[in-house]
Amino acid sequence: MDTSDHHFQSDLAEIAAEKYKAGTLSRRGFLSAMGALGLVPLLGNRALAQASEVVVCNWGGQASDILRDLLGKAFEEETGIPVRVDGAGPSAGKVRAMVESGAVVWDVCDSGAGSAIVMNGAGVIQDIDYSIVDKSKVLEGTALPFAVGNYLFSYAMAYNPTMLPGGAPQSWADVWNVKDFPGMRTFRKSVRGQLEAAAQAMGIAKEDVYEFLDDDGIKAAIAKFRELRDNIIVWGSGSDSQNLFLQGEVAMGNIYSTRGFLLREQMEPGTFKMTYDGALLQPGMWVVPKNNPAGTETAMKFIATVQDPQLQAEWFVAIGNGPINPAAAALVPAELSEWNPNTPENVAKQVIYNDEWYGKNQVSAEELYIDALIG
Amino acid sequence: MPRMNEKLRYWMLVLPALAVMIFFYIWPVLNIWGISVTEPATGLGNYTKMFDSNAVRVSFMLTFRIAAITTVVCLLLGYILAYTISNFATKARPLMLGLVLLPFWVSVLIRSFAWIVLLGRSGLVNDALMDTGLIATPIRFMHNETGVLIAMVHVMLPFAVLPMLTNMRGIPGSYMKAARGLGASEWRAFRDVYFPQTLPGVFSGGLLVFVLSLGFYITPALLGGGRVMMISEYITYQIQEFLNWGLGAALSVALLVATAIILFVAGRFVNLRKTFLERN
Numbered sequence: 052m053d054t055s056d057h058h059f060q061s062d063l064a065e066i067a068a069e070k071y072k073a074g075t076l077s078r079r080g081f082l083s084a085m086g087a088l089g090l091v092p093l094l095g096n097r098a099l100a101q102a103s104e105v106v107v108c109n110w111g112g113q114a115s116d117i118l119r120d121l122l123g124k125a126f127e128e129e130t131g132i133p134v135r136v137d138g139a140g141p142s143a144g145k146v147r148a149m150v151e152s153g154a155v156v157w158d159v160c161d162s163g164a165g166s167a168i169v170m171n172g173a174g175v176i177q178d179i180d181y182s183i184v185d186k187s188k189v190l191e192g193t194a195l196p197f198a199v200g201n202y203l204f205s206y207a208m209a210y211n212p213t214m215l216p217g218g219a220p221q222s223w224a225d226v227w228n229v230k231d232f233p234g235m236r237t238f239r240k241s242v243r244g245q246l247e248a249a250a251q252a253m254g255i256a257k258e259d260v261y262e263f264l265d266d267d268g269i270k271a272a273i274a275k276f277r278e279l280r281d282n283i284i285v286w287g288s289g290s291d292s293q294n295l296f297l298q299g300e301v302a303m304g305n306i307y308s309t310r311g312f313l314l315r316e317q318m319e320p321g322t323f324k325m326t327y328d329g330a331l332l333q334p335g336m337w338v339v340p341k342n343n344p345a346g347t348e349t350a351m352k353f354i355a356t357v358q359d360p361q362l363q364a365e366w367f368v369a370i371g372n373g374p375i376n377p378a379a380a381a382l383v384p385a386e387l388s389e390w391n392p393n394t395p396e397n398v399a400k401q402v403i404y405n406d407e408w409y410g411k412n413q414v415s416a417e418e419l420y421i422d423a424l425i426g
Numbered sequence: 427m428p429r430m431n432e433k434l435r436y437w438m439l440v441l442p443a444l445a446v447m448i449f450f451y452i453w454p455v456l457n458i459w460g461i462s463v464t465e466p467a468t469g470l471g472n473y474t475k476m477f478d479s480n481a482v483r484v485s486f487m488l489t490f491r492i493a494a495i496t497t498v499v500c501l502l503l504g505y506i507l508a509y510t511i512s513n514f515a516t517k518a519r520p521l522m523l524g525l526v527l528l529p530f531w532v533s534v535l536i537r538s539f540a541w542i543v544l545l546g547r548s549g550l551v552n553d554a555l556m557d558t559g560l561i562a563t564p565i566r567f568m569h570n571e572t573g574v575l576i577a578m579v580h581v582m583l584p585f586a587v588l589p590m591l592t593n594m595r596g597i598p599g600s601y602m603k604a605a606r607g608l609g610a611s612e613w614r615a616f617r618d619v620y621f622p623q624t625l626p627g628v629f630s631g632g633l634l635v636f637v638l639s640l641g642f643y644i645t646p647a648l649l650g651g652g653r654v655m656m657i658s659e660y661i662t663y664q665i666q667e668f669l670n671w672g673l674g675a676a677l678s679v680a681l682l683v684a685t686a687i688i689l690f691v692a693g694r695f696v697n698l699r700k701t702f703l704e705r706n
Contacts, residue, residue, distance in 0.1 A: 235569070240652050241667070284569045285652030300569065301546045417667065418481075425655045426484025 101278040104133045105345050105353050111138030118159035118367045119163075122357045129356055132349060141338075143169045149174035150341050158343040158350045159181060164406045165413075167198035167336045177339045183198060183351040188376045190334065192403075198336040199354060202366065205372030205392045205401060206244030207330035209311045210303035211296060213322050223252035223329050226303055227275060229282055234302025237295045238276070240285040242420040244331045247402050248305050249275040251329045261405045269416050277423040287425065296323065312371025312390050325390075327397040333404035334375060367391060436655075462675035470675035482660070482677065486684075488655040492646070493639035494569065496578045497586075500626060500635045503579070508627075512594040524588050530534065534581055538648045541577040545649070569651025577645045585638060586631040593627025630697040632672030633689075640685055657681050 105126065109118055115138035117229045121135030139145070147170065149155050162170070170176045171261035179199045182367035193200030208226065212219055214234050220226050220394035226236060226248070238245050247260050249272035255263045264272060276283070284301055292306040296314050311325035340349045357363070364382035373392035374380065380394045388394060392401070462472050475484050511522045529537060544550050545567035552564040567573055597620065605615035608617060641656040650656075655663070664674035 245562075280653065283651075284654065287652065298546050300546060420654075421663065422479070422481035424653055426481050426488075 104135050105158045106135045106137055106138055106348055107155055107161070107353065108137045108141040108157040108158045110140045114138075114370060114372075117366065121369060122362060123366055125359070126353050126356045126363055130344075130349075130352060134353070142166065143173075146170055146338070146340050147173050147175045150415065153342070155340050155342050155344060157340055158345040159353055160203060160338050160340065162198065162336050163196070163339045164193075164198065164334060164336050164404070165409055167195065167338050168406060169408065170338060172198040175341055177341055177343075177347055177350075179337075179339070179354070180347065180351045182189060183348070184355045185358055188378070190375055190377060190398075193334045193375060194334070195336070198338045200334040200375040201337045201354075202245050202335050202363075202375050203332060203356070204335065204371075205308040205323050205330040205373070206246070206248070206305055207237070207311055207327055207331050207392075208303065208306045208313070209296065209306050209323065209325040211299070211318075211322050212324055213303075214299065214302040219327075220303055221325065223248045224254070226305075227279055229279070232303070234282075235284050236279065236282050237286050237292055237301040237304030237306065238282050239292075239305065240287045240421075240424075242416045243409070244333070245276070245305060245420070246272040246416065247331045248329065249273075251402075257329060257400075257402045260402050261296060261408045264408065264412070269412060269419065273416070273419045273423045276420065279317040280424055283424065285425075293317075308390070308392050309371040315390065327392060327400045330392070331404055332373075332392055332398065332401040332403045335372075451475070458675045459679055461671050462679050463518055465672035465675075469620060472672040473680075476676050476680060485655055485657050485660045486680075487642060488571075488654065489681075490684075492574060492578065492642075492654075492656065493636050495575055496582055496639045497632050497636040499579045500582050500586035501632050504553070504583055504631060505628065508587050508590040508594055512591055523591075524593075526584050529581070529584060534644050535648075536580060538645045541580070541649060545573055545576065558699035559606075568649045569653075571650070571654050573651075574646045574654050577649050578639060578642060581645060582635045582639060585634045589630040589634065590624065590627040593624055593630070597623050615695075626697065629692070633692050633696060637685055637689070639652055642679065 063301075099262045107118060107123070109115055119134065119136040123136060137157065139159060141162060143162070143166040146157070146160060146162075149157065167176065176197050177199050179194070181194070184199055186199075189200040190203065208220065208223065210220055215232055217231050217233075220228075220232050225232055229232050238248075246264055246269065250260045250263050250268065251257060252275060253271065284295060286295060286304075286306070289307050289310050292304065293310045293314060295301045295304065296306075297317060306324065306325075308327070308330065311323075314323050315325070336355050337348065339354075343350055357366075358376055360374070360376050360379040360382055363376045363379035366372050367374050367383055368387060369377070371390065374383070375393070377393060377395075380388070380391060383391050383394075389397075391397060429549045463470065465472075470648070507522075507526070511519060511526075515522050544548070546552070547564045547566070550569070551567060552561075556564065567576065601619050601623070602615050605619040606612070641658050642656055643662070646654050646656045647659050658681070661674045661677045661681075664670040664677065
């Protein structure tokens with residue numbers, strides 16, 4: 052479920068790849084480390100991903116099952132090529148490790164714009180063939196030369212009305228208003244998707260958020276978290292945030308819309324609400340590693356097949372991934388429409404994720420953010 | 427046939443374990459120390475950064491504070507328990523000892539999750555207190571320092587009880603009887619005769635608990651609500667989130683040095699050899 056969660060990128064494989072690059076780990080050491088992590092198929096196992104199947108890698112959990120049963124089945128019906136789903140989490144580091152070691156087993160990977168830029172910089176992913184993949188079937192701005200949008204998710208404001216007798220929070224400013232809206236809040240244990248909320252709580256319009264978040268703006272937004280920190284419980288993984296709401300530990304928070312979509316069904320009626328007002332809309336991205344076993348054309352065909360609006364709508368209903376194809380909005384059942392981050396109304400309410408800002412500021416902001424939360 | 431040289435035999439016996447330690451522990455640890463002065467640039471940059479960082483200071487203070495409180499509480503509770511087991515329980519002694527050791531059979535992870543079930547806002551403790559009308563709104567037992575302390579005391583208690591128990595069971599009952607026979611009150615006999623003899627056990631237990639607590643990771647991470655970040659979690663965070671091996675390594679060196687200083691200072695009061703090597 053932690054689709055495109057770049058949290059996972061900083062895993063062992065990535066570190067090993069860093070060391071390899073920096074020359075502190077020999078090629079042999081690197082390959083054996085990858086082997087130990089199960090990333091390089093052992094000798095003789097290279098047939099694992101034959102051209103007769105497509106291996107799609109995502110981040111595991113229920114999302115993997117649905118990817119296999121819904122998108123995988125549709126592709127097999129259309130082309131006769133079976134789809135295998137690997138939930139190992141295709142972080143930039145792992146993809147690079149695979150491509151550089153010459154043992155690629157993934158054909159299509161569920162990544163994010165930020166990681167895709169890193170991977171393209173490292174020269175380990177292929178350009179998207181837009182004669183097969185349809186640019187018009189994705190949200191504007193998500194068709195990059197080397198990656199294409201696969202679904203959307205948001206960091207959205209969610210709350211439990213039964214824990215807020217004083218009324219529901221209407222804006223991020225209300226989330227920061229501890230006096231009128233008492234109770235614990237949850238924010239992510241990473242700066243991703245969080246400073247945008249703090250900036251809006253300071254009265255910055257959603258269009259101006261990234262412009263505001265220069266060095267001084269970042270400091271100001273972080274100071275807002277320092278101010279609120281005694282009322283904050285942080286979530287590490289998406290399931291943490293889900294648990295915090297389920298167990299009534301928090302009254303409100305900033306969580307993945309996909310988790311909110313699940314909580315909608317899991318919580319008692321009337322105890323959970325989520326709004327896209329002031330949320331941060333972020334696309335996930337398909338990327339295709341260089342030298343992928345099934346070949347470029349098959350991989351591109353898979354991406355094109357799952358752009359189908361009907362499939363996209365079913366994918367959303369199954370797990371809450373916002374359809375990347377705007378045409379799918381009309382096919383989503385009416386009662387679920389308000390939960391879809393990619394309807395014209397909901398898109399208009401949200402801040403649109405800015406990769407450039409993250410590329411430039413994330414690391415430094417991240418340290419300041421943790422500093423503010425703990426001391 | 428001449429007997430094998432004593433010294434050679436000694437080293438032959440030690441060699442396999444020593445080799446394992448050198449290759450799989452000492453060598454990697456030395457490498458980590460190396461990283462702290464070579465990445466991202468050669469020099470002491472990581473250490474200056476560490477001393478300049480407010481978060482590091484906070485995390486270190488928090489770590490030592492939590493370890494100290496855990497130690498004091500464990501010693502208090504553990505002393506009473508050890509005293510009871512060694513002086514009063516006769517038939518029930520095996521059972522009580524078993525209960526002290528039982529938590530070792532369950533992983534720290536499971537025990538920490540169990541505390542989440544108990545201490546949550548809608549957990550068993552809060553539900554019971556609310557149902558009996560003792561409180562109107564749930565008390566925040568976890569996702570703060572309190573929760574971390576409760577769970578850590580639970581995990582650490584056996585480490586305090588066992589050394590004290592061993593020590594107390596080595597004290598013959600005749601001393602107390604003699605003191606009582608000479609007219610001392612029960613309290614006085616305990617204070618002046620029994621208690622001083624248990625101090626080695628108290629120091630051993632305290633030291634064990636304190637040193638182990640300094641490196642705690644899982645329990646604070648699960649029960650601290652992400653904001654009670656002890657130094658080992660901070661190190662993990664630096665390495666995994668920021669790929670900041672240099673600073674992470676420098677922090678682990680600092681933790682090691684701080685622990686070594688404590689052991690050194692403690693060594694002036696406690697017989698360390700007896701604490702860690704010779705359990706009788």
